[in-house]
Amino acid sequence: MIIPVTCAIIIQDQKVLAVRRSKSMPLAGFWEFPGGKIEEGESPASCIIREIKEELGIEIKLGEILPASDHAYSQEKVIRLIPFSAIIHSGEIKLYEHDQLSWLGANELFEVTWAPADIPIVSYLKEHWISIVNGIK
Numbered sequence: 001m002i003i004p005v006t007c008a009i010i011i012q013d014q015k016v017l018a019v020r021r022s023k024s025m026p027l028a029g030f031w032e033f034p035g036g037k038i039e040e041g042e043s044p045a046s047c048i049i050r051e052i053k054e055e056l057g058i059e060i061k062l063g064e065i066l067p068a069s070d071h072a073y074s075q076e077k078v079i080r081l082i083p084f085s086a087i088i089h090s091g092e093i094k095l096y097e098h099d100q101l102s103w104l105g106a107n108e109l110f111e112v113t114w115a116p117a118d119i120p121i122v123s124y125l126k127e128h129w130i131s132i133v134n135g136i137k
């Protein structure tokens with residue numbers, strides 16, 4: 001069974017937000033885009049808005065949905081990571097679950113150790129950087 005997970009590529013001042021998974025989370029120490037599992041009956045868009053509120057305490061405005069990344073962490077754990085571009089609509093970021101954050105520019109994207117499922121998304125982001133970053137206002 002594939003576990004659908006949404007994540008937000010939050011853009012501000014030509015940089016994107018990466019957050020590090022804390023010790024209490026599986027995959028501790030890996031960097032990711034904030035987000036989480038889609039709940040039963042929830043749409044991907046409602047999921048990402050809810051997760052960002054829970055994890056970062058902010059409201060976001062969604063841009064486009066980007067190509068999903070399927071990754072098998074094990075036979076039982078296969079995730080489908082569905083990214084949305086987004087900007088901050090209101091609020092100030094607080095880390096309720098993660099232990100570090102970093103704003104990364106186009107040439108800094110691979111300076112952190114991404115969770116394996118994120119790597120195709122980060123590569124896509126780098127390749128389409130200008131249109132994604134400027135495509136959201």
Ligand SMILES: Nc1nc2c([nH]c(=O)n2[C@@H]2O[C@H](COP(=O)(O)OP(=O)(O)OP(=O)(O)O)[C@@H](O)[C@H]2O)c(=O)[nH]1
Pocket residue numbers: 005006007025026027031032033034035036037038079081115116117118
């Ligand atoms: N949110 C998020 N999860 C990711 C990313 N990359 C990645 O492999 N994952 C994996 O996708 C799963 C999402 O779980 P989560 O722990 O963030 O979601 P959640 O808050 O809904 O989980 P929970 O309520 O079961 O604790 C985890 O196994 C996590 O390691 C990413 O960029 N963002």
